[in-house]
Amino acid sequence: MFRSALAVIGTLCLLVFSQLVLAAAENAHVKSKAPASVVFLNPGFSDEPFWVSYSAFMQAAADDLGMHLEVIYGERDSQRLLESARSLMARDKQPDYLVFVNEMYTAPQLLRLFAESPIKLFSLHSTLTLEQQQIIGGSRGQYRNWIGSLVPNDEQAGYWMAKALIGKLEGQPASLLAFAGVRFTPSATLREDGLRRALREHPEIKLQQVLQGEWKRQRAYEQAQLVLARYPEVRLVWSANDEMAFGVMQAARELGKQPGKDIYLAALNNSDEVLQARIDGTLSVLASGHFTLGGWAMVMLHDYHKGLDFAARGGKDRVDPLFSLLDVKQAAHLQKLLKVPGSTLDFRQFSAVYRPQIRDYGFSIKPLLQ
Known part of the structure; x- marks a missing residue:
């Protein structure tokens, strides 16, 4: 009986050890993958305060997460933006991800343009309308390289x-x-x-x-x-x-x-x-609050690139409560915060790679108001 108990304990120990080795190997594989490269087709002017701050928050996230980010401004010209997208396809070295906005309803053209491309697409800020999706389908459907979206509660x-x-x-x-x-x-x-x-x-x-x-x-x-x-x-x-x-x-x-x-x-x-x-x-x-969208999208793409699909943490298409009404005190706090270059946040704390216990990202402006 004593030997039998020892055998059971030995088997359990071996099982636990094997699981730990497997988990460590998996973790090492996730962390060793090359950093994600992202191009953001920003629809705004390159001197437009909102879109500049939007890109800056995105860059702060990229820096924290070890990602490569390039921002291409469309200068509020949909044809110019589409031309930039075509130029991107002609590059020898293409990014892993293209982030786009459905400004002036240009998203269907972008999806068709990149239909056969290895680049994965992510819609941000405004995604395809319900009418557009009724015609061409949603993410991970007809256009399989369109992997998801993140929009605010407009x-x-x-x-x-x-x-x-x-x-x-x-x-x-x-x-x-x-x-x-x-x-x-x-x-x-x-x-x-x-x-x-x-x-x-x-x-x-x-x-x-x-x-x-x-x-x-x-x-x-x-x-x-x-x-x-x-x-x-x-x-x-x-x-x-x-x-x-x-x-x-x-x-x-x-x-x-x-x-x-x-x-x-x-x-x-x-x-x-x-x-x-x-x-x-x-x-x-x-x-x-919606100026934070790009930063949160970088968290999602970072995790996806490391093998942790954001679809398992709140869905592939997110509408998050990023907007809040600001009182005077909150406005003053945010004003002071945004005058400091970069971001006071450590974006790794929002990533499932660094915090595996995350079950739903639940992005909001609240971390900046605390």
């Missing part, structure tokens, strides 16, 4: 902004103007959908007009000069980004209105200027 952000803005009047009837982004851009459409959902819940608020400000300060300023004069009773202005809000703010001041007192504005972004406006109170509502 509809929810638009809704939260509208609800907070309406809340400033504590149930009083009022008129509202909205400044949307670029037509045919998913993020702009979704934010406007959120606004309309909030308005359905508040029949006391009358939407006078939705204007296509195209994300631009000057365009929104020129539009606001006309519509604020046309609707002098307007007390609420919802803007899908910060640049348009500042254009409206300028026009309102020229008409003798005081932002934060006579007229309340909501905006979305993370520029130093918009954070300061939230701190000063000239901007009443601010949503932010």
Whole structure:
């Protein structure tokens, strides 16, 4: 009986030892794989504060995770962006991953272009619309090298902004103007959908007009000069980004209105200027957080490259609650943080390679607000 027990213990020890050796070998294989190389087709201007900060956060993640990142700016020109993509295919040394944005609904063209390429594609910030996916399918379908997506809660952000803005009047009837982004851009459409959902819940608020400000300060300023004069009773202005809000703010001041007192504005972004406006109170509502998207995408691609598929940790297509409404204290904290080059975060703490216990990434802006 004693010998039998010893034999069982010996077998168990051998089993445990074998599993440890296997795990160590697996771990060594995962860590020894060459670093991932990523190209990001950034749709914005190369001097556009939002897209520059977006790329900087992405680069900070790449540095922490030992990845190679190249950013190619499209300069808000879809044809230029597609031409850059074609040039990428002609290179002798191609990247492992191409990250793209469905700006101006260009994603289907990119997927067709890279259909036979060994490069794996990942959609970021705005992915293919439901209508587009009904035609060509979703990720890991017809285009097998399209491995997944990560987008923010744009509809929810638009809704939260509208609800907070309406809340400033504590149930009083009022008129509202909205400044949307670029037509045919998913993020702009979704934010406007959120606004309309909030308005359905508040029949006391009358939407006078939705204007296509195209994300631009000057365009929104020129539009606001006309519509604020046309609707002098307007007390609420919802803007899908910060640049348009500042254009409206300028026009309102020229008409003798005081932002934060006579007229309340909501905006979305993370520029130093918009954070300061939230701190000063000239901007009443601010949503932010989506500038972190690229950094989180780098975590997902890093893990995927090391053999840990992100699909097993929350799904291959993620819509994460990256937007939050910032109060004055949070705006001040984030403003101070973003003035420091790079990032104060260690992105390895969000990676399943370094933290195998992660079951769902659950990305958000919260780590930057703590």
